[in-house]
Amino acid sequence: MADTYEFLNCPACGTPMKKVFLEKQGFIIDVCLDGCGGIWFDNRELSKVDEKTEDISDLSAAYAGKTFHRVEREQDRDCPVCHKKMVKNCASAKQEITVDECYQCGGKFFDYNELEILRNQYDSDEDRIADIKKIAKDSVKMEVILNKLMHKDDMI
Ligand SMILES: [Zn+2]
Ligand SMILES: [Zn+2]
Known part of the structure; x- marks a missing residue:
């Protein structure tokens, strides 16, 4: 989605957000500079700033x-663009932070500091992929265990 040129109201605190141009990435993000410090990313912008090596x-x-x-980080929030209720999702396989995501436009909202945590989770893209693969393997194991348990129930 292209950058929006209207000013967005922060989904967490309602304060009008400021436009911050990230020169290295060549796009604008919306940041709640006069309120809570949260950041709004349009669809796909996030992948260009989530690595430690990417200049922000x-x-x-x-x-x-x-x-x-x-x-309040737990409260439900509405998308500042579509005004639809957003869904809370883990931002990475490590599941340390939860971000609000709009399923309509693909935008994501990060509370202050959450981007920094995300950026410092992995040293490189390879580490990130390795971690996701490991978690996928664990969930396959989990499924095998669950299947066994279900069969036990069948026998009873
Ligand atoms: Zn705010
Ligand atoms: Zn939206």
Whole structure:
């Protein structure tokens, strides 16, 4: 989805978000600089900033010297673009952080600091893929165990 040029209201705190141009990536993100510090990514933008090696110094510069108020992270939030209720999903295989995702437009909202946590989870794309593969293997094992349990029930 292309960048939206209207100002979006932060899905977490309602404050109008600011546009931050990430020069290295060549696109604009919406950041709640006057409120909670949360970040809105349009569909597919996230994959260009989620690695530690990807330069987001423009975002760090925008954040510099600001303090942000806390928001309730568990509450349901509406997409700032489509105004549909978003779904909470884990941002990576490690499942350390939950982000709000809009299934209609593919946009994602990160609370303050969550992007930083995501970026520091893996040293490289290879590590990330290896981890996802490991989890997939574990869930196959899980299925085998569950199947066994179900058959036990059949016998009783
Ligand atoms: Zn906010
Ligand atoms: Zn949406």
